[in-house]
Amino acid sequence: MKRLRSILGNTLAWVSLALAVLTPFLLLGWFQHAVASAGLRIDPLYTGGEIARVAQREGYRIEIYRPAPRRSPFQKIDPFIQMVWCPADRLPARVSDEVDVDGDGVPDLLVTFDSKTLAGSVTPRNTRFRAMHGAGVISFAELIARVNDGIVVRTRLR
Amino acid sequence: MGAAGLAAEAFALGVSSGPVCVASCAPVLLPVLVAERKAAWGTGALLAQFLAGRLAGYLGFACIAWLLGASMSGQPRARTWAFGLSDLAIAALLAGYGFAMRRKPFEKACPANWVRRFAARYSSFASLCLGFASGLSLCPPFVAAGVRAAQTAGLPSALFFFLCFFLGTSVWFAPSVSLAMLRRLEAVGIVARMVLFLLAGYYGYLAVIALGRAYLNG
Amino acid sequence: MLVWALLMFSRPEPGVAPRIAAAVTLLFMVTLFYQMMRTYETHRWRRYFFAALGFLFPVGFIWELIALRGTMSIPVERMISGDTPFCFMVIPMAIVPAAIGRTVVFPGSILPTASNPHAVAMMVALWLAATLVMGKGWCSYGCFFGGIEEGFAAVPKKARISKIDLRWRWMPWAVLAAIVLLSAATLSPVYCSWLCPFKTVTEYPQVRNFETAVQMGIFVTLFLGLVVALPLLTRKRTQCSFLCPFGAFQSVFNKIGVFEVRLDRSKCKPCVLCEKACPTLSIGTDALESGKPRLSCMKCGACVDACPRDALVWHIKGTEVGAAPERARLLHLYSAWALAVMFGGSIIATSLTKLIGLVA
Numbered sequence: 001m002k003r004l005r006s007i008l009g010n011t012l013a014w015v016s017l018a019l020a021v022l023t024p025f026l027l028l029g030w031f032q033h034a035v036a037s038a039g040l041r042i043d044p045l046y047t048g049g050e051i052a053r054v055a056q057r058e059g060y061r062i063e064i065y066r067p068a069p070r071r072s073p074f075q076k077i078d079p080f081i082q083m084v085w086c087p088a089d090r091l092p093a094r095v096s097d098e099v100d101v102d103g104d105g106v107p108d109l110l111v112t113f114d115s116k117t118l119a120g121s122v123t124p125r126n127t128r129f130r131a132m133h134g135a136g137v138i139s140f141a142e143l144i145a146r147v148n149d150g151i152v153v154r155t156r157l158r
Numbered sequence: 159m160g161a162a163g164l165a166a167e168a169f170a171l172g173v174s175s176g177p178v179c180v181a182s183c184a185p186v187l188l189p190v191l192v193a194e195r196k197a198a199w200g201t202g203a204l205l206a207q208f209l210a211g212r213l214a215g216y217l218g219f220a221c222i223a224w225l226l227g228a229s230m231s232g233q234p235r236a237r238t239w240a241f242g243l244s245d246l247a248i249a250a251l252l253a254g255y256g257f258a259m260r261r262k263p264f265e266k267a268c269p270a271n272w273v274r275r276f277a278a279r280y281s282s283f284a285s286l287c288l289g290f291a292s293g294l295s296l297c298p299p300f301v302a303a304g305v306r307a308a309q310t311a312g313l314p315s316a317l318f319f320f321l322c323f324f325l326g327t328s329v330w331f332a333p334s335v336s337l338a339m340l341r342r343l344e345a346v347g348i349v350a351r352m353v354l355f356l357l358a359g360y361y362g363y364l365a366v367i368a369l370g371r372a373y374l375n376g
Numbered sequence: 377m378l379v380w381a382l383l384m385f386s387r388p389e390p391g392v393a394p395r396i397a398a399a400v401t402l403l404f405m406v407t408l409f410y411q412m413m414r415t416y417e418t419h420r421w422r423r424y425f426f427a428a429l430g431f432l433f434p435v436g437f438i439w440e441l442i443a444l445r446g447t448m449s450i451p452v453e454r455m456i457s458g459d460t461p462f463c464f465m466v467i468p469m470a471i472v473p474a475a476i477g478r479t480v481v482f483p484g485s486i487l488p489t490a491s492n493p494h495a496v497a498m499m500v501a502l503w504l505a506a507t508l509v510m511g512k513g514w515c516s517y518g519c520f521f522g523g524i525e526e527g528f529a530a531v532p533k534k535a536r537i538s539k540i541d542l543r544w545r546w547m548p549w550a551v552l553a554a555i556v557l558l559s560a561a562t563l564s565p566v567y568c569s570w571l572c573p574f575k576t577v578t579e580y581p582q583v584r585n586f587e588t589a590v591q592m593g594i595f596v597t598l599f600l601g602l603v604v605a606l607p608l609l610t611r612k613r614t615q616c617s618f619l620c621p622f623g624a625f626q627s628v629f630n631k632i633g634v635f636e637v638r639l640d641r642s643k644c645k646p647c648v649l650c651e652k653a654c655p656t657l658s659i660g661t662d663a664l665e666s667g668k669p670r671l672s673c674m675k676c677g678a679c680v681d682a683c684p685r686d687a688l689v690w691h692i693k694g695t696e697v698g699a700a701p702e703r704a705r706l707l708h709l710y711s712a713w714a715l716a717v718m719f720g721g722s723i724i725a726t727s728l729t730k731l732i733g734l735v736a
Contacts, residue, residue, distance in 0.1 A: 002696075009694025012634040013707045016509045020711035023505040024718040031501030036487050039478055040496070043563065046455055046483035071477065072181060074562040137452045137584075147453045177476070185557040345546050352550030353557075360558060360570075367587065 044068040045075070045140075048082035048152070053103050059090045063150070064101055067157055079157040080141035081129065083111065086150030091115040095151075101129075111153055118144045122155040130156040164315065165322045171306070172326020175299030179327040183212070183292050184334075185357050186248055190285050191334060193259060193350035195341035202335045208289035209331060213324050215293020216300065220307060220320045235375060240294065242368030247291040249362035255284040256354035259347075299327070397728035401721050404428070409713055416702075418677030418709065419653075422516065423526055429720040430523020434577035436727030441579055449582040455483035460579075461494035464503045464519075468552060468625040469559035469567060481563050502719065509711045511633025512626040513675040515616060517716045520723060521574045525615050529607035529655060536609045538652075544618050545657050545672065552621035567621060573598035613655040617672070623656075627671045635708040636691050637680060639667045640698040643687035653682035667697070675708070 019027065044050070048065045055062040065082040081101055085091055095115055098107035109129060113120025119135035130142075132155040137143040141156045187208055191201050293300075303323045307316040340346045408421040415421075441448050454460060462484040473481045480486070480496055488495040506514050515522055551571065558566040568575070570591060576599040583589050598619065606614035616623050630636070641664075650659045658673040669679065680688045689701035690708055 005694035006696065009634060009692045012694075013692045013704070016634055017707055017711045017714075019505060020509045020714040023502075023509075023715065027505060028498075028501055031504055032487070032497040035497040035500045035504075040474055040480050040486055041478065042458055042484065042486060042496075043473075043479040043481050045563070047458055048456060072178065072561060072563045074182060074558075076562060076564060140452060140455075143452065145453050145456070147457045152453075152456055181561045185554070185561055188557060189553070345549070348543055348546045349549045349553065352547055353553045356550060356554040357558075360554070363590075 045077045048084075048154070055097075055099065057097065059092075060085055060087060062097060062099060064099065067101075069157070078139070078141040080154045081109075081157060083109075083153045084147075084150040085115075085153070088115065088146060088149055088151050091151065095120075098125075109155065113144050113151070113153065115151060118146065118151070120144050120153070122153065124155075128158055130158055132156070161315075161318070164310065164319055168303070168306075168319045168322035169326040171299075171303060172323040173329060174326075175302070175323075176327045176330030178299050180330045180334075183208075183331075185360075186252065186288050186292050187331075188334065188337065189252075189350045189353040189357065190255065190288060191337050192340055192346055193255075193354065195347050196338060197341065198335055198338040201338040204285045205331060205335060207283070207285040208292075209324075209328050211286040211289025211291075212293040213289075213321070215290045216320050216324055217317055218290075219294055220304065220316055221313070235372060238368055238372040238375070242365050242372055244291050244294040245361045245368060246365035247294070248288065249358045249360075249365055251284060251288050251291055252354045252361065253358035255288070256351050256358065258284065259351055393729045393732040394725070396732055397725045400728055401725040402717075404724070405713070405717050405721055409709070412709060417681045418705065419681045422677060423530060425716060425720065426516065426523040427527035427530065428523070428724055429520050430525070430527055432727035433520040433523075433723050436723065436730055437578055439727075439730045448579050450579050451582065457491070458483060458485035458489070459492045460484045461492060462496045462499045463568070463578075464499055465572065465620075465622045466565050466568060467500065467503060468621060469555055469565045472556060472560040473563050476560075477563075479563075481559065482565055482568075506715050506719070507626065507629045508632070509715060510635070510675065510708075511630040512623070512673060513633065513635070513708075513712055514626055515623055515674040516676040517712045518719055519622075520720065522613060522616055524574075524577070525603045525607045525613045526655065528604055529611050529613055532608055532611060535611040537606075538610070540610065540612070540657065542657060542660065545670075547618045548616075548620050548624035548672075551619060552624040555621055570594060571598065571619070573603050573615060573619070611655070612657065616674070617656045623672070623674075630671055630673060633675075634693050635675065635704060635711075636693060637669055637673060637675065637677075637688055638691040638697045639664060640687050640689060641667060643685045643698075645685065645687075647684065649682045649684065650679035650688055653678040675712075680705075 023031075044066070045068050049068050050066050051063045052066045053064045055064060063084040063086065065084070067081045068077075068079055070079045083099060083101075085095060085097075093115060094112070096110070096112040099109045099111055100106060101108040106125075108125050110123040110125065111120065112123075117135060121134075122129070122132040124131055132138070132142045134142070135144065137145055141154055143152065143154050145152050187205070190208065191204055194200065194204060196204065303320060307319040307323075310316050310319055405425065408425055411421045412418055438448060445451065445454075450460060460483045462482060466482050470480055470482060473479055482496065485492050485495045486497055488498050503514070503518075506518050510517060551567070555567045555571070569581075571594065573595055575592075575595040580592060580595065581588055583592050598615075602615040602619055606612070644664060646661070646664060648661075650664075651661075654669070655676065655678060656672055656674055658669040658671075659679050660670070663669050677690075680690060682688075686701075689698050690705035691697055691701065692704045692707065695704075
């Protein structure tokens, strides 16, 4: 039994060495792939979540995301709806769009902003959303910000 | 809707909300369960105290809200005050419990006899007090249950609805009795008391922010 | 050496500066390893690497931040685009939310992108590999923060404060428990938001209101206290010993690592030089009685090098204590050093590249 444990221990020691040497060349990619296949995603409260619908406009599109709800009573970020106007370089100087968030054919929000100064407002057409007025980042759940190739607008849910 | 239907609805709502309730109560409950290093029965008794306090908080709040005719979901300012005060209570209770543990160096820190007597008595009902303060914290499932309860015929049925809702959420707390297994580790008591103070600091900060916001917003 | 050369030069970057930096780093690492072999000492030479990593990492990191966006603070836009580099310290906080909701409560990206090579999958994979090989040895060979306080702890010849209440070494466990509970409740990385002293030398959320100002105050206070002042006064790694929840988390993995330090009690005459040498209070009378360091042992080798009677030895689990200590040491060192060159060496080379670019 002692001998068996000794053989096992020594074997594991050599396996550890092999693991250490092979990790940067072969195994790191395999480990990454294994982690990535776990089906994890970044919390939608940070990234805005998944795109639910795309509304086409002349020269640009509006990506409408699924609402990012409150999942915990202690969650600090208020629930919000995110919309992205892209490509940002093709937007007119002043953007004003009625946005149908849930795809029922009835506009839910009127979004207006200056694509250079990022000052603007969100006027809700129903009670599901809060109004927003300002420039840049007001809070994590209320902002008009340039992110990569798009202009992200977030407004809070009621 | 008959009593059976109301009970089933409330219980189902409680069971579906249970994980959220556990997540929000765990920071307060788990260190208390572990700090005493009791066996399974003792830990179960502490859990029962906590849940009883939580139920008292739920029912007491439901009573007051019903009598005042107020629906808390529609009064964000009142909720902010309630959040702040319950967080302050939790912070004070956690810190007090940490000091009340009958171990060094806390004995040295509180030389007065009356403090030691109070501390000795307090530690036996701290779990109840913390449960009560947690019950007042108005987490979203509680608010949702409150809104539904307010739609029932009268105060007794509202209280019955809350009781069944509470039982549904409590199902999820039962596994925490298994924390009694940790009592064999000597350091667990030390770590649990440190956790109490850390969490007291966190809840204290939340209380300051919530009360400050409520005061400034009028 | 061939493997290390391959590691250092396997990611070619344009320009002379990266190649010079890679060559200097390779020479540095090979020299240190040669000295470890020649002198039969581990801790002293490992410490040079670790302190270099600790001090050069912020240099390169801050440089890149200033070059990219002109500030060390994290703009919200970067969080939205998932460009925040994933730090290994988030791992314990992310486990419960990931298990329950399959979400990672960190504003990064799962897979590496052009703008964020330090993605969740990459860092978790690296951590997993290093942990399987070294257990808590990560804290001696991998953590790019620990080297800062190890550097400060090495400065004074003698400790000004030598009596430390041993109960404080349980604080990291308390911090770990608190942040795991709160992170599960708030679905956010609470330690990163409130307690990480290394935000002071990396990146931090923009100071926009009272709350973020309080957070910044806590970061700076903890950094100056636990990372600078107390190591200078105690000659111990006080942040690691008294705060770091990741260290407590890694302690659990000491159970599965195959390499460890053990005591040959027949040789020990308790002079407690090992206790004085240990930077993390992992050796004491209770540990000597049990025949091995406490679970918080980082496998730095300080106690082994300090023991005048060779009572403390490197050991492979399952084998007889003291049977082949040098083989155990060599296998551990080769493993740890391979990962150190890959990870820490890359960081050192990257930072040197920037410094060379500044001078040249």
